[in-house]
Every structure is written in structure tokens, then in C-alpha cells.
Amino acid sequence: MEQHGGEHMLAGAIWEKLGGTTIGLHLGQTDSSIDVSMPDERTHLTEEEILMLENTVNARIRMDAPIRCWFPDEEELKRLPLRKAPTVTEHVRIVAMGDFEMVACGGTHPASTGRIGLLKIISTIPAKGKIRISFVCGGRAVSLFQTYMRYADKAGAALSSPVEKLSAAAAELKYRLSEAEKRANRLETREILAKMEENGEDLKGITLCVLTMPETDSRAVTAAVSDYIGTKGRAALLCAGERLTFARSADVKIDMNELIKRVARGGGRPDMASGAGIPECVSVAKKILMTEGTGL
């Protein structure tokens, strides 16, 4: 009854204040929704409109206006200012809530608007050219408020921030994290590159770097490898954790895409390929290069 009563109040307010026609209704286990068709066919409401609707409905709930249901005769029915035309022609049952909602409805309603308690709009999303407005009323609205407050308080404690400054604190934290990640990535790239420079060995006229290392950020590996093969006459066979990266300079003839496919699962371009494998894959690939040469 609380949810259904609230649906009437919300549909009435949207009709009166914004000219929106409620064409669909869903009363769910946790929240409910109405589909509203707007006169200008828009599919969203502004924050101000949502606030205005909530304030309008909640003020009317607090008025505790009587809710009345009756079967008017044909003459009376014609004169009633209904929100929309009834879908049936006989035994039309009308519900009126104060003087702000009047429509045909066969449902069960509370005795007065005060019994709806509270209405809170949860979301407004576009739905097939209409606006789907989800809401909760009464006990469900109170319970939702309690849940949100609990999460907001916990988030506030975790970020050492008052609840009203939470979004700014979260945005700042996200920015600092992203900057720290970039810095860490640059350091990691430099470290991998230094190891690669130390590990180069001569193989039939090219410098081949064969390196295995623990699991490392793949972006740092790719950046280091790209940097390494920027110098002519180089090739690299890397295994970081379970990720393989095979690459070579533009002037080297080895087809890394083909080579990686011969030793592991993976692929890519002739100059740089990646895949999943173990350190032995790198050793096997090196042996292939040693026996078959670098003119693959």
C-alpha cells in the first residue's frame, strides 16, 4: 500500500508539475518504478526536477490528506478532473488523494497520504523513449536511508573525510593513485630496461636479450621492450611471470609472431608478439634462433 500510494502521488506530481504521463508501473520486491512519457519526449529529468518532485510529494504526504475510493455514476464521472482517461467504461472505481491526485484505480490504498510516510526517487533512466523513475516509499525509504548512511559513514571513516566532502576526497585519492601508478610504472620500466641492457648477448650479428623475471606490470614490460628495440640490431625474448614478450628492431628479420606461436600460445606482429608461457618457452625460442639463424 505504501509503494502503490506513493506511485499515485509521484504520477500525480509529474503530471501536474511537468506534464508527464505515466504509462507503465512496476511494483517490485525492493523498489518500484513508473515509466513516464514527457510532452517534449525527453528521456531524462534534471537534478532540480527530481528534488522538486520529491519535495512536492513529501509535503503532500505530510499534509496527511484523506484518500477516498468510490464508484461515481456516469454523469459524475464525466465531470471528474481525472489525471488520465479510464481504461474501462463500466464500474469505474476512482481514487482521490487530497486534491492533488485523481484517477481510475482498482488497487488497495492507505486511508490517508500520511500513511505513505516518505518517498525517495532512486534513479531516473531512459527506457524506450520514456523515463523510468525508480522510487521507494515508507519503511523501504527509511531502510534505504539507513543503509546509505551506514555506507557513507564507513566510506567517510576510511577516507578520513566528512560525508559531504566524500566525493571530493575520493576524486583526490583517485588522482593521487593514478599519479603514483604512473611514477611506479616509469621506475619499473627503467629497471627492466637496465636489466635488458645488461643481458644482451651476440647472436649471429644481432644483440639478443633473453630474460626471465617475476610477474611484472605488462605496461612497464611493453614500454621497456619498445624502448629496447628502438636501437638497431636488437631482439628480446622475455618471460615475466607467465607472460611472454618477443620483440625485435625494425631492421632484424626474425618473425616474432611466428616464433612465439612455435613455443607457446600467443601472437602479434612480426616485430612484437606476446603470449602466455613459462621460462622454458624462452629457452626453446633461443635454441630455435641459434640453430635456424635470425633470418626466420
Ligand SMILES: [Zn+2]
Ligand atoms: Zn491505485
